[in-house]
């Protein structure tokens with residue numbers, strides 16, 4: 215058994231502040247768009263973004279519909295292979311919706327790029343992306359991120375939805391992981 219070494223990266227308070235700032239920007243923009251529950255659809259990526267989405271959405275005082283998608287990348291464990299599969303599609307119709315995708319972290323950009331292409335075919339009225347974290351130095355595919363909580367260096371992070379082999383999602387804070 216190898217022991218994982220976790221170093222605190224973002225505290226609860228820091229995460230709350232990032233969410234607050236994102237919520238304010240999103241609220242301002244979507245109020246200006248005059249969205250209604252009939253045309254505002256928030257799409258959350260399973261499983262990692264669930265914690266972020268639950269906190270963020272409750273700071274946005276606008277009625278919306280919420281749906282989930284699940285994507286997975288196949289290939290070597292530690293490296294994104296670039297081959298993405300859709301494991302769960304949206305259930306709510308995307309056509310003519312103002313779609314806001316919530317993801318917890320953008321790394322190579324391949325997952326998000328795949329999802330954006332997949333949703334574009336369904337003819338949304340608009341489509342934007344919000345992510346809590348982004349690792350720009352890891353980008354392999356360019357993706358436009360409309361709302362980013364914080365850019366981070368190339369570290370492997372866990373907690374607050376982020377996992378390492380399905381572990382650590384439940385942690386309140388975000389930690390950098392080093393395998394000892």
Ligand code: IMP
Nearest residue numbers: 294320321322323324325370371376377
């Ligand atoms: P991408 O397709 O390379 O951008 O990968 C995006 C997905 O990989 C994220 O939504 C996460 O699920 C996962 N991921 C990327 N970086 C990390 C990390 O540091 N910790 C945990 N999961 C990560």
Ligand code: MG
Nearest residue numbers: 259262263318
């Ligand atoms: Mg994810």
